[in-house]
Amino acid sequence: MNGFLKSVCELSPLSEDAVNELSECLCSADFKKGETIHQEGKICKHLFFVESGLAKHQYFHEGSQFIFRFFEDNQFFIATDCFFNNLPAHYSTIALEDSEISYLKYEDFENLCSKYHCFETFARKFVSIVAYTAISNLKGLLYLDATARYAKFLNEYGHLQQRISLGDTAAFLGISQVSLSRIRSRK
Amino acid sequence: MNGFLKSVCELSPLSEDAVNELSECLCSADFKKGETIHQEGKICKHLFFVESGLAKHQYFHEGSQFIFRFFEDNQFFIATDCFFNNLPAHYSTIALEDSEISYLKYEDFENLCSKYHCFETFARKFVSIVAYTAISNLKGLLYLDATARYAKFLNEYGHLQQRISLGDTAAFLGISQVSLSRIRSRK
DNA sequence: GATAGTTTTTTACAAATGTAAAAAAATCAC
DNA sequence: GTGATTTTTTTACATTTGTAAAAAACTATC
Numbered sequence: 458m459n460g461f462l463k464s465v466c467e468l469s470p471l472s473e474d475a476v477n478e479l480s481e482c483l484c485s486a487d488f489k490k491g492e493t494i495h496q497e498g499k500i501c502k503h504l505f506f507v508e509s510g511l512a513k514h515q516y517f518h519e520g521s522q523f524i525f526r527f528f529e530d531n532q533f534f535i536a537t538d539c540f541f542n543n544l545p546a547h548y549s550t551i552a553l554e555d556s557e558i559s560y561l562k563y564e565d566f567e568n569l570c571s572k573y574h575c576f577e578t579f580a581r582k583f584v585s586i587v588a589y590t591a592i593s594n595l596k597g598l599l600y601l602d603a604t605a606r607y608a609k610f611l612n613e614y615g616h617l618q619q620r621i622s623l624g625d626t627a628a629f630l631g632i633s634q635v636s637l638s639r640i641r642s643r644k
Numbered sequence: 645m646n647g648f649l650k651s652v653c654e655l656s657p658l659s660e661d662a663v664n665e666l667s668e669c670l671c672s673a674d675f676k677k678g679e680t681i682h683q684e685g686k687i688c689k690h691l692f693f694v695e696s697g698l699a700k701h702q703y704f705h706e707g708s709q710f711i712f713r714f715f716e717d718n719q720f721f722i723a724t725d726c727f728f729n730n731l732p733a734h735y736s737t738i739a740l741e742d743s744e745i746s747y748l749k750y751e752d753f754e755n756l757c758s759k760y761h762c763f764e765t766f767a768r769k770f771v772s773i774v775a776y777t778a779i780s781n782l783k784g785l786l787y788l789d790a791t792a793r794y795a796k797f798l799n800e801y802g803h804l805q806q807r808i809s810l811g812d813t814a815a816f817l818g819i820s821q822v823s824l825s826r827i828r829s830r831k
Numbered sequence: 832g833a834t835a836g837t838t839t840t841t842t843a844c845a846a847a848t849g850t851a852a853a854a855a856a857a858t859c860a861c
Numbered sequence: 862g863t864g865a866t867t868t869t870t871t872t873a874c875a876t877t878t879g880t881a882a883a884a885a886a887c888t889a890t891c
Contacts, residue, residue, distance in 0.1 A: 518787040525782065536850055541776045547783070570768070574761040581757070581768040588775035589728045591782055595712065596734070598785040599818045600705040603848080623869060631786045638870050780878080810839060823878055825840050 459483065460531055461506040461559040469579035475569065479576070488512075488552040495536055497549040502539045502563030504583075507532050510556020511620055516548040524629040526594070529552075529617060533583060554620065595615075603632045604640050622644040647718055648693040648746040662756065668773045669752040675739040682723055684736040689750030690771075694719050697743020698807055702815075703735040710829035711816040713781070714740070716804060720770060736788065738824070741807065790819045791827050 475487060478521065485508070494512060494588060495501040506603055507528050514525040514534070517589055525548060528534045531615040536546040540563065552558075561569075569576040597609050611618065621629075648670055652658060658666065672695070675681055681699060682688040694715050701712040703722070712735060715721045723733040727750065739745075748756075756763040784793050794817060798805065808816075814824040 516783070516787065521787070523787040525779070525786065537776060539778050541772050572763070574764060577761060577764045577768060578757070581764060581771055584768055584771040584775055585728050588771055589724060590776055591775055591778035592724050593713070595782045595785065596703075597777055599712065600703065600708070600784065618690040622867095633849055634869080635850080635871085638849085642870075820879055821839080821867080822841085826878085829840075 459485075459559060460508045460611065461482050461561070462537070464533070465576075465579050467486065467535075468582045469575060471575050471579065472573060475573040475576050478572070479561070479569060482561055482569070483559055484562070485557065485559050488556045489554055489556060490554050492552050494550040494552060494556075494558060496511060500539045500543065500545055501536050502566075503535070503560040504540070504563070504566050505550070506535050506559040507534070508557040508559050510558070511553040511617070512550050512556060512558075513553055513625060513629075514548045516549050522624075522628045523631065524625055526590070527614060527617060527621065527625075529627070535587070538585070553625070558619060598631060603630060603636060604643075606630050607637065607640050646672075647695045648748070651693065651718060651720065652763075652766050655769050656762060658762050658766065659760060662760040662763050665759070666748070666756060669748055669756070670746055672744065672746050675743045675745060677741050677829060679739050679740055681737040681739060681743075681745060682733060684734065685732050687726045687730065687732055688723050688724070689730070689753075690747040691727070691750070691753050692721045692737070693746040695723070695744040695746050697745070698740040698804070699737050699743060699745075700740055700812060700816075701735045704760060709811075709815045710818065711812055713777070714801060714804060714808065714812075714816065720826070722774070724774070739810070770815050785818060790823060791830075792826065793817050793819075794827050 462480060465479065466476070477584050484503075488510070494505065495503075497516065506532055509530050511530075512528045512534070514528075516523045516525065519581065526534075528550075530538040531586075536548070536550065538544040538547045546572065566580070571577075598607050601609060607626075610626065610630060614621070618626075623637060624634050630637065648668060649663065652666065653663070670809065675697070678801075681692065684703065694717055696717050698717075699715045699721070701714065701715075703710050713721070715737075721737065722728075723735070725731040725734045753767070757767050758764075784796050788796060794813075797813065797817060801808070805813075810824060811821050814821040817824065
């Protein structure tokens with residue numbers, strides 16, 4: 458059983474029928490370090506899952522890179538604009554390491570949702586996690602200064618510190634790399 | 645039919661049974677301007693709805709007020725920490741005007757979700773909007789400077805400008821009131 | 832319309848962060 | 862290992878934002 462299926466069942470148990478039908482729909486793809494998993498400006502409605510590797514949601518604004526989130530092994534991700542609103546993606550997702558990605562096409566996702574109550578329950582719980590994580594990050598940006606945000610980052614993503622460059626960390630915190638370097642030297 | 649019920653059906657049509665059972669569960673309460681709808685630090689798992697009035701999600705950090713979102717007529721809101729994770733609320737919700745609030749208790753929400761597939765679908769779509777809004781605000785905080793965030797605020801909440809004080813606007817933008825005043829005088 | 836209270840703007844100065852460029856350190860390829 | 866490339870740190874200076882306090886503008890009430 459692959460990680461996608463296992464993670465779905467852990468979040469919300471599926472009926473045997475639902476498991477079988479989901480299994481048949483699942484796709485897989487490999488990405489080398491630096492490759493684009495989906496591209497800003499295009500519509501890509503898959504529900505993705507990191508079987509192994511590491512990825513980032515990346516956006517460029519006035520020449521600077523900003524990172525909304527990192528996704529490590531066993532995490533789902535989506536292009537929110539596409540998935541929720543059928544709009545072109547506002548950001549790209551880039552592999553930070555060689556990564557194996559599973560995905561479910563949106564038509565299949567919607568079909569499973571309407572066919573199986575248990576899958577709809579999974580979908581609600583998955584979206585709840587997306588919402589909760591976004592709000593948690595939003596809070597940090599709103600009322601924490603850069604030093605406190607870096608401490609929060611170390612707390613939540615500390616185990617990834619070796620795998621994420623200083624530039625990417627700064628882009629996630631919304632500060633310049635120089636500023637992050639200053640913060641690190643201060644303590 | 646009250647606004648709560650109507651908004652649920654607009655987001656996702658409910659079966660007659662589901663409508664009837666939901667109607668019986670709905671509660672209502674009135675709040676005067678300045679009153680607390682739910683209190684930071686306590687667990688409050690209701691799904692709230694603003695029938696009329698205006699409210700804010702408010703949090704104090706090191707003596708300063710921060711506002712996560714405003715909620716006007718016909719909008720749902722929740723205390724996310726409580727609703728999603730059964731944790732004490734990280735913020736309070738305060739009425740900015742005399743407000744009529746409908747709400748559904750979480751036990752009833754969960755019960756309706758498991759009993760009616762159509763209600764579970766509503767729940768997923770509602771949570772999707774929570775997620776999408778949070779991510780939209782997150783983006784703004786991450787890569788826009790204060791001036792651009794204020795322009796975004798005017799664009800999205802402009803119709804509420806008369807009803808929201810400068811102090812509350814600044815608290816929403818994550819900047820000082822002085823700084824917001826400077827931005828306004830600049831243009 | 833006068834007074835008191837609140838909200839918004841202005842001022843002056845301090846602190847934090849950004850930009851650009853150079854130096855230092857770490858990593859990679861051969 | 863050596864040189865080339867990339868990443869991180871340091872430096873100097875400009876800009877933005879914050880804090881505190883005072884002035885001005887606006888509201889509400891009598």
